[in-house]
Amino acid sequence: MGSARVEKEVAVPAQGRREALETGAESDGALVIDGVCKSYEGFVLKDVGLELPRGYIMGLIGPNGAGKTTLIKLILNLVRREAGSIRVLGLDNVTHEAEIKSRIGYVPDEPRYHPDITLENLKSATAPFYPSWSEERFQALASEFELSLGKKFKTLSHGTKTRFSLALALSHGAELIVLDEPTSGLDPVFRRRLLDVLAGILQDERFSILYSTHITSDLERTADFVTFLRDGQVVFSRPKDEVIGRWGVVRGGREILDAEARAFFEGVREREHGFEGLTSRVEAARQRFGDRVVIDRASLDDIMVLMGRGER
Amino acid sequence: MTPEPSHSAERVWGLNRNDWLLIRRDWILNRVSISMALFVFATFQVLFVQAQLDLPYVWVFLTCMWAALITLSPLAREMADQGAAWSCTLPASRIDLVRARYFGAWLLAAVGYLVALSVALLAPGSTVVPSFAIDLDTLLVGATIVSVILVFLMPSVIRFGVKGVFVLLVPLNLLLPVVFVVSKATGTQDSLENSLLAGLQSLATVIAGLRDGLSRPLFYIAIVLLLFALNWASYRVAVALFMRREL
Structure with a gap:
């Protein structure tokens, strides 16, 4: 690899x-x-x-x-x-x-606040630190995000914890x-x-x-x-x-995937009957492989998956 | 993480706005657990008073030790709940966070002492004499006990959380027996014991000398300055440790 x-x-x-x-x-x-x-x-x-x-x-x-x-x-x-x-x-x-x-308004991947404290108290402990805190904005977001401010943090699902963290992050004009x-x-x-x-x-x-x-x-x-x-x-x-616009995904049969072809791609995923290769040289790929392959515009997902593999 | 001057420059009692907000925040987050600890503390006072022991300095020692240990609970709880990262995302510098911890701890120790004193005085059959409990000598002994606990434990707990207590106490508990075993094996036990005793006696002599040589007010000021210096050194160590902490 x-x-x-x-x-x-x-x-x-x-x-x-x-x-x-x-x-x-x-x-x-x-x-x-x-x-x-x-x-x-x-x-x-x-x-x-x-x-x-x-x-x-x-x-x-x-x-x-x-x-x-x-x-x-x-x-x-x-x-x-x-x-x-x-x-x-x-x-x-x-x-x-x-x-x-x-x-800065920051929302961590896993919000951690004191678990036994209600959202209302967590907000009260946080808000005064921010000169631009808007209570009106926070209440509007809490309502929009369907937060029950009387609930303790530990009783919330992960998604609701994230919503609460978002409401805090978005209420001080960050x-x-x-x-x-x-x-x-x-x-x-x-x-x-x-x-x-x-x-x-x-x-x-x-x-x-x-x-x-x-x-x-x-x-x-x-x-x-x-x-x-x-x-x-x-x-x-x-x-x-x-x-x-720049990246393309080349799909074709495995028989064309020799060493030279592999070097052409920034990332390759092989399957039983074919392969997918990511390239930034879409026009060159069209000329090189002709109608033996199908070339589509790469989505971010394609780019992340194929580049993330780092295979040739 | 280099120190930075706090952006909230106005100070009250040496604390900036962030420090006060951090102390307020600790109170909001910990008021239930602090109230419960104070309740247990008060119960202990009632029981101690009922025992009718005429040991005033034992009362001072136990009361101040309790008060000092209660002050570590907000910090220990934050560490247990992994809340330090939240604290460090607030618009306060790490120096603010450590300074607020020290001031908050002293504030809480003072409140704890007042609660203990009130309960001990009001409890039926109390043998605690009000004039003793608020005497300057007693208060300085109490402040020394609180200082010794905070000076040694705070930096360790700020850096390592609750396990910081063990990080500090376990090596100490191992060190002393090891030193004695080694001194026994090398035949220097007597000299070690004599040195330790001589050290303690020298300390007592210095304090007595200060007390005799200085006027009462000057002696009290010297002790207060000494305690302040110890707390300041501990605070600086805690800041240096917390600056290195990665969250």
């Missing part, structure tokens, strides 16, 4: 870049990560870089253990970076930790919302509502969202950018439309 070619690309959409340059906001993006490294035993997050301009949603995708949660924890300074820089809303995330956190797998425990109906809420937030272009997920269909609906992490490295960080 070889490793697929890793290309580190960081880009913003042409329109976004132009606007950013015009407003002078480019160096003051919602999130700018550059050369960040972090190592644990058996895992290395290496030279990670990405840029999220204000007013956009970025989806962070990658297989389990790719480093998505570690990257989010680094942004929040929950774990210490070993190298590189992280600027949130133009400020270093370590030297301006408290200020930055008042402007300019950067960081969501770690927010939809993983949610039913499809609420997932759709959540995506609508997030889209509503982005009506105000000061707000930005970083959103890690396995459910790539959510990203196809909402994200402006996609960053793909694999084995602790950024494979690409590009505008979603560019990602989807």
